[in-house]
Amino acid sequence: MPRHITLSEPRIVFSLLAIGMLGFLGMAYVLEHVFGAKPCPMCLWQRYAHATIGLWALAGLSGTWPRLWGAAIMATAMAGLGVAVWQFAAQHQWLPFPPSCTAAGQAALSEAGNLLAAIGSTHIVPCDKETFKLLGLSLAGWNIPAMAGVIGLVGHMVWRVSKRHTMQSGVNQRAKP
DSSP, X not given: OOOOOOTTSHHHHHHHHHHHHHHHXXXXXXXXXXSOXXXXXXXXXXXXXXXXXXXXXXXXXXXXXXXXXXXXHHHHHHHHHHHHHHHHHHHTTSSOXXXXXXXXXXXXXXXXXXXXXXXXXXXXXXXXXOOOEETTEEHHHHHHHHHHHHHHHHHHHHHHHHHHHHHHHHHHHHHOO
């Protein structure tokens, strides 16, 4: 009987995540360097989450410890989801931005003398300015379902792997005299 490949197979999930995160980072690179949509600090935090998820997924492709890599991916995705929700809520004025992410906060930091002199030549976009929208949503808005999907997909895979491991342990226990 042919074996069915499902989204609960660790190698499939980790492969999809590695490719997906590379795609997200590639799109961010194109938006920044081709279309001029400069990232704000919170956008960069979300990029770090995408890159870390991609690295955990590559580690998961080793075939060892899928539950460990899955847990690491879910923890990272939860952090990325938290930043995305915070930024999206702040963009709609439901929550405040971190002080360093607003134009006023960056101006106050720049008055601190040489503190920002080294990065003064770098143009940092404040988080309260949406530089790009797709179908009415900012990139933070799109990152919310993306991270929630990662959490759901990996959570399902970890649950299936754990269930399979428990079933195999039960069979092994019954086979012993």
